[in-house]
Amino acid sequence: MAETPTLHDAFIDELRDAYDAEKQLTKALPKLAKAATAPKLRQAFESHLAETQNQIARLEEAFGLLDEKVRGKHCDGIEGIIEEGKSVMEEDFEGETMDACLIAAGQRAEHYEMAAYGTLVAWARAMGHDDVAGLLQQTLDEEKAADEKLSALAEGGINAEAASGAHGEDDAEADDAAKPMPAPKKAAAAGRGARK
Ligand code: ZN
Ligand code: FE
Ligand code: FE
16 A cells, blocks of 8 residues: 655655646746836846746756656646637737737746745755755745845836837826826835735
């Protein structure tokens, strides 16, 4: 009879899932970068691609510390999120409207990763794998920073620019007239990510 798998087994499984997710993201991020109009948004996706490659190296180091073979296990969750991002890129959105949609897609991926690494760090700490927990915490911090950067870009002008053309030509004047009105300070804008 096979032994009942433990939390350690579940942990290794989740690490393999994260490893596969990061690999999928290294293919998706260049597409997001290419589709972006705002140079700062393109740079954000490109710099997160470099971080993602480093996150893959960190996971390889974690497998080594745990005496496990480096192996991925297909991550269905991130595949779905990437598929949704691809659908958005196939739409005819332009300029800031497309940028706002790319940010939305990117933040879905970051939040998924934050959930995954949050669990991995907690499990590693609970089981006393402190060295691995430290590595995973570095990645979790990067995912949070990437999410916050996307929020800052959305709220720093991209959403407002996209919104200014949101209601078509007829509405343009009304939208322009509305512009000087102060925006509510704590608007629950799309593109706002989770805060610590
Ligand atoms: Zn363990
Ligand atoms: Fe990542
Ligand atoms: Fe990420």
